[in-house]
Amino acid sequence: MPAEILSSMATSSPTQLITSDDGKQCIDAQSKGLTAIPIDVFNASHIQCLFLSDNALTQIPAAIASLVNLEILALNQNALSSLSPYLFGLPKLQVLDVSENELVEIPRDIAGLKCLRQFYANRNQICDIPPEIGGLEKLEFLGLNENGIRDIPDEISKLSNLKILGLEQNRIEFLNPKVCEIEGLLKLGLCGNHMTNFPREIENLICLQGLYLDDNDFEFIPIQVYSFENLIELTMSDNKITEVQSDIGKLSRLRILLLNNNQIKTLPQEMFFLENLDTLSLEGNQISCLPASIAELYNLKELHLSHNDISVIPDELCMCSELDTLTVDHNKISELPLEMANLKKLNTLSMNDNKFERIPRAIGAVRGLEVLSLSGNKLVDLPEEFSQLEKIRHLDLSRNGMAEFPLPLTKLSQLEYLDLQENEISCLPDEFGQLVNLKEFKINKNKLDNFPEVMCALANLEVLNMADNVIIDAPEEVANMTGLRYLDLSNNKFDMFPTHVCAIPNLDLLNFDQENGSKVGWLPEELGQSSICHLYVQNNEIGGLPQSIASMKNLQTLVAHHNNIMSIPDSMCEMRLQVLQLDDNQLSTLPADFDHMTGLNDLRLQNNPLKTPPMDICVSGVLQPIGRFLRKHLEREELLLQKMIDHIVNTIDKQELRQLWRKFRFEAEVIQELEQQYKGKDKLKERILASMKYWKEHNAEASCDLLIHIVRVLGMETLHSKLKAMKIYSQALRL
Numbered sequence: 001m002p003a004e005i006l007s008s009m010a011t012s013s014p015t016q017l018i019t020s021d022d023g024k025q026c027i028d029a030q031s032k033g034l035t036a037i038p039i040d041v042f043n044a045s046h047i048q049c050l051f052l053s054d055n056a057l058t059q060i061p062a063a064i065a066s067l068v069n070l071e072i073l074a075l076n077q078n079a080l081s082s083l084s085p086y087l088f089g090l091p092k093l094q095v096l097d098v099s100e101n102e103l104v105e106i107p108r109d110i111a112g113l114k115c116l117r118q119f120y121a122n123r124n125q126i127c128d129i130p131p132e133i134g135g136l137e138k139l140e141f142l143g144l145n146e147n148g149i150r151d152i153p154d155e156i157s158k159l160s161n162l163k164i165l166g167l168e169q170n171r172i173e174f175l176n177p178k179v180c181e182i183e184g185l186l187k188l189g190l191c192g193n194h195m196t197n198f199p200r201e202i203e204n205l206i207c208l209q210g211l212y213l214d215d216n217d218f219e220f221i222p223i224q225v226y227s228f229e230n231l232i233e234l235t236m237s238d239n240k241i242t243e244v245q246s247d248i249g250k251l252s253r254l255r256i257l258l259l260n261n262n263q264i265k266t267l268p269q270e271m272f273f274l275e276n277l278d279t280l281s282l283e284g285n286q287i288s289c290l291p292a293s294i295a296e297l298y299n300l301k302e303l304h305l306s307h308n309d310i311s312v313i314p315d316e317l318c319m320c321s322e323l324d325t326l327t328v329d330h331n332k333i334s335e336l337p338l339e340m341a342n343l344k345k346l347n348t349l350s351m352n353d354n355k356f357e358r359i360p361r362a363i364g365a366v367r368g369l370e371v372l373s374l375s376g377n378k379l380v381d382l383p384e385e386f387s388q389l390e391k392i393r394h395l396d397l398s399r400n401g402m403a404e405f406p407l408p409l410t411k412l413s414q415l416e417y418l419d420l421q422e423n424e425i426s427c428l429p430d431e432f433g434q435l436v437n438l439k440e441f442k443i444n445k446n447k448l449d450n451f452p453e454v455m456c457a458l459a460n461l462e463v464l465n466m467a468d469n470v471i472i473d474a475p476e477e478v479a480n481m482t483g484l485r486y487l488d489l490s491n492n493k494f495d496m497f498p499t500h501v502c503a504i505p506n507l508d509l510l511n512f513d514q515e516n517g518s519k520v521g522w523l524p525e526e527l528g529q530s531s532i533c534h535l536y537v538q539n540n541e542i543g544g545l546p547q548s549i550a551s552m553k554n555l556q557t558l559v560a561h562h563n564n565i566m567s568i569p570d571s572m573c574e575m576r577l578q579v580l581q582l583d584d585n586q587l588s589t590l591p592a593d594f595d596h597m598t599g600l601n602d603l604r605l606q607n608n609p610l611k612t613p614p615m616d617i618c619v620s621g622v623l624q625p626i627g628r629f630l631r632k633h634l635e636r637e638e639l640l641l642q643k644m645i646d647h648i649v650n651t652i653d654k655q656e657l658r659q660l661w662r663k664f665r666f667e668a669e670v671i672q673e674l675e676q677q678y679k680g681k682d683k684l685k686e687r688i689l690a691s692m693k694y695w696k697e698h699n700a701e702a703s704c705d706l707l708i709h710i711v712r713v714l715g716m717e718t719l720h721s722k723l724k725a726m727k728i729y730s731q732a733l734r735l
Contacts, residue, residue, distance in 0.1 A: 024048040024071065031055070042066045053077050053097075060084040068092070076100050076120070088112040099123050099143070111135030122146055122166070134158035145169055145189065157181040168192050168212065177201040191215050191235070198222040206230070214238050214258070226250045237261050237281070246270045260284050260304070272296045283307050283327075295319035306330050306350070318342040329353055329373075341365030352376050352396070364388035375399050375419070387411035398422050398442065410434050421445050421465070428452040436460065444468050444488065451498075456480045467491050467511070474498035482506060490536075491517035502526040508533045508554075515539035515562075528552060538562050538581070545569055561585070561604065573597055583607050641704050644723050645692045649685050651719055657688055659714050664695045 016028040026049035027041060034055040041050065042063040049072040057078040065086040072095040073087075080101040087096075088109040096113065099122040106121060111132040113119075119136070120143040127148045134155030139162055146169040157178040162185055169192035179188075180201035187210035195216040203224045210233040211225065218239040225234065226247035234251070237260035244259070249270030254277055261284035272293040280297070281304035288309040295316035303320070306329035313328065318339035326343075327350040334355040340346075340362045349369055353376035364385030372389070373396040380401050387408040394417040395409070402423040409418070410431035418435070419442040426447040433454045440463040441455070448469040455461065456477035464481075467490040474489070478500050485506060489498065490513040497520045501510060510532050514520065519541040527535075528548025534557040542563040549555070550571035557579040565585040573593035579602040587608040606619055652660070661671055674694075678687035696702045704727055712720045 020049060026051065026072075029055070030074075037061065037064075039063075045069065048072065048092075050074070060087055062086045065089050071095065073097070083107055085109050091115065094118065096120070106130050106133070108132045114138070117141065119143070129153050129156070131155040137161065140164070142166065146192075152176040152179060154178045160184065163187070165189065175199055175202065180204045183207065186210065188212070198224050200224065203227040209233065211235070221245060221248070223247065229253065232256065234258070244268055244271060249273045252276065255279065257281070267291065269293050275299060278302065278322075280304070290314050290317065292316040298322065301325065303327075311355075313337055315339050321345065324348065326350070336360045336362060338362050344368055347371065349373070359383055359386065361385045367391065370394065372396070382406040382408045384408055390414065393417065395419070405429055405432065407431065413437065416440070418442070428454055430454055433457050439463065439483075441465070449493075451475055451478065453477050459483050462486065464488070468516070474500050476500050476503075479503035479505070485509065487511070490514065493518045494520060496520050497523055499524045499526050502530040502532075505531060507531055509536075510534070511536040512540070513538050521564075522546075523549075533557065534579075535559070545572070547571060550575055558582075568594070578602065580604070588612070637704060640727065641696070641702075641707070644704060644707055644726060645689070645696070647722060647726070648692060648719070649688045651722075652688060652716070654681075654684060656714075656716060657684075657691060659716075660695075660710070661691065663710050663714060664691075664699070666691075666694070670694065 018026045018028050020026055025047055027044060027047050028051045030051050031054040034052070034057060037052065037057065045066055046069050047067060048069055050067065050070060051074045053074045054077040057075065057080060059080065060083065062084065064084060067090065069092055070090050071092050073093060074097045076097045076099040078101050080098065080103060082103065083098065085107065088107065089112055092115055093113050094115050095118040096116060097120040099120045101124055103121060103124040103126055106126060106129065108130045110130065113136065115138060116136050117138050118141040119139060122143050122145040124147055126144065127150070129144065129149060129152060131153045133153065136159065139159050141164045142162060143166040145166045149167065149170040150172060154176065156176070159182055162182050164187045165185060166189040168189045172190065172193040173195060175190070175195065175198060177199040180199060181204065183204055184207055185205050186207055188208060189212040191212050191214040193216055196218060205228065207230055208228045209230055211228065211231060213236045215238040218236060218241060220241060221236060221244060228251065231251050231254055233256040234254060235258040237258050239262055241259065241262040241264060244264060244267060246268045248268060251274065254274050256279040257277060258281045260281050264282065264285040264287060267287065269291060272291065273296060275296070276299060277297055278299050278301040280300060283304050284307040286309060287305065289312065290310065292314055294314065297320055299322055300320045301322055302325040303323060304327045306327050308331055310328060311332040313333060313336060315337045318337050319342065321342060322345055323343050324345055325348040326346065329350055329352040331354055333351065334357065343366055346366050346368055348371040350373040352373050356374065356377040356379060359379065359382055361383045364383070367388065368391060369389050370391050371394040372392060375396045376399040378401055379397065380403065389412060391414060392412050393414055395415060396419040398419045399422040402425055405425050405428050407429060410429065411434070413434065414437055415435050416437055416439045418438060421442045422445040424447055425443065426449065432452070435458065438458055438461055441461060442465040444465045444467040446469055448466065448471055451466070451471055451474040453475050456475065457480060460483050461481060462483050463486040464484060465488040467488045469492055471489065471492040472494060481504055483506065484504050485508040487501065487507060488511040490511050495518070502524065507530065513536055519539070521541045521543055523537065523542055523546050525546045525548040527546060528551035530552060531554055532552060533554045535555060536559045538559050539562045542560065542565055544565055544567060547569050550569060555575060556577060558577060559579065559581045561581045561583040563585050565582060565587060567587065567589070568591055570591045570593065573591050573596040575597060576599050577597050578599050580600055581602065581604040583604045583606040585608050587605065587610055589612040608615065674687055674690055678690060708720065708723045708727065711723060
């Protein structure tokens with residue numbers, strides 16, 4: 001490529017020139033918001049790779065034919081409804097990705113891509129595969145997942161070099177036997193179709209290593225599958241399989257077997273002779289026991305048995321010394337084998353929603369555990385041996401019956417995640433401060449009546465959920481929680497908003513929703529100094545937003561629905577809010593510059609007594625009509641107020657003017673200046689006009705409604721009736 005073309009593209013085009021690891025010259029124009037391919041791209045005839053993913057392209061121009069050296073073309077995640085015929089004249093193209101577009105067909109011209117090795121058209125609206133697909137003799141990878149394909153053409157058998165075929169999430173009911181003539185096929189994906197069986201010829205796929213049949217209608221594993229001697233992965237989850245045949249033992253190279261969410265009750269002994277099996281997943285079946293022969297799976301690394309009817313974990317499982325992950329959630333297990341110490345490589349153990357009333361002391365011997373989940377059992381405490389799990393990073397003990405914080409936990413110095421929600425804990429011990437590496441702590445739905453000061457010293461804590469307790473205040477020491485990003489204090493018993501949380505230096509999100517807690521009536525001015533980006537204060541009795549809220553430079557989200565907020569501070573209109581939810585409050589007017597909040601993408605004002613603008617304009621949450629109404633209303637209000645002032649000037653006498661001065665709370669110096677400047681009976685009207693002008697300019701709340709109210713309070717009935725009539729008349733005629 002000429003140097004001047006490269007230079008021009010680097011400086012004036014949204015594309016980026018890169019060199020791949022294997023030395024290919026590439027143009028990277030991914031995620032640029034392009035609606036058309038930049039013209040200068042077509043001048044780069046020596047380019048070998050062109051990446052145009054994640055744009056808004058709707059067509060490919062004829063100029064694409066100029067890229068005669070192109071080997072890789074990525075057009076995925078665009079808006080293409082068809083493919084240009086010029087695309088299929090690229091003589092060196094090896095990889096073409098048009099996934100995630102709006103294509104309804106694969107053009108027959110595709111046969112022109114004689115060098116194509118990989119073709120991906122996943123997640124489109126393609127219903128048919130053209131017979132011409134058989135002309136792609138060098139094709140190795142074909143991805144047509146998530147389309148509407150029902151049938152596969154016979155010509156697919158000509159793809160003798162095909163290694164991977166993806167036809168998942170389509171409408172295929174029966175596999176065309178011609179597919180079975182591709183003897184070199186290594187992986188076949190047919191998940192998410194409507195298949196119940198295979199053609200006899202499938203046994204010809206002697207090289208098959210991966211077969212993916214999840215989410216179909218199989219009632220049994222097709223007998224032909226057992227002839228795949230090279231099979232490494234077999235997945236048939238979410239079918240209707242009731243039993244596994246003994247022939248499963250023939251798959252001697254099988255490493256991954258997934259049979260989740262079927263109707264399997266028993267397991268054949270032959271399954272446990274699969275000595276290479278390292279992942280076995282049988283979740284969501286009806287299995288009640290595991291045979292002792294499970295000990296033969298000495299290479300097993302992952303075993304998933306959740307959502308079954310298992311009541312006992314056999315001792316023999318502890319012979320699977322390579323076991324890394326064991327999940328047995330939602331069973332009926334109440335004990336663990338004493339031999340658990342043999343599972344020295346066990347890293348993750350999940351036993352949620354079982355029948356444990358106590359944790360066996362043997363758990364302490366599983367020293368390699370890093371993730372342990374025991375949620376939804378009946379535990380009331382932990383054995384002292386639990387403290388020996390020195391590598392634990394993630395611990396879930398939620399939904400148990402613990403009335404006290406288990407002291408053995410305080411010795412788990414590597415703990416980063418601790419979930420104790422939905423217990424009966426009322427306080428934390430001083431030793432809790434030893435958990436110096438804790439990053440996330442959930443203690444919501446317990447019985448804490450205070451914000452424990454011991455937590456305030458945990459500088460690494462980032463997420464803290466204390467919702468649904470009976471906390472009444474937060475200590476000043478919360479300002480020491482320098483790492484805290486997320487704090488949930490919803491549904492507690494605060495007498496007032498906990499002002500000290502405003503001093504948490506790096507707080508990003510504060511949730512103070514009190515739907516089921518004690519509601520507060522105000523927000524402190526200290527919020528203006530906080531770093532909060534997302535503030536949730538819905539379901540309180542807040543009467544107004546503090547003026548300082550405009551000083552919250554990071555604030556992006558304010559959710560304050562179901563309160564008693566009567567007005568929005570004018571200063572908020574210059575904030576960079578993205579979310580503002582003020583529905584179900586007492587707002588009657590919006591600030592004149594409300595539409596300055598141009599960053600809003602979620603505005604909710606429903607169920608307010610809005611008059612300016614009226615609710616029918618605000619309900620859509622669109623700023624432009626709200627802004628137009630407010631500007632017109634301001635003009636009308638200004639004109640009406642001036643008309644009222646003119647009427648007052650021509651109506652009231654000297655004594656009534658003095659009454660207005662007192663009600664306007666004019667200082668003595670102002671009154672004296674007005675009397676001296678407009679002295680005498682002949683200048684009374686000028687004095688009245690100057691007084692009204694001064695009131696209007698020096699009172700931010702000056703309005704027609706306020707003036708009508710003042711006149712009524714002063715007992716000027718005739719004047720009050722006239723001003724009120726002027727307002728009604730102006731509303732009827734829109735001035």
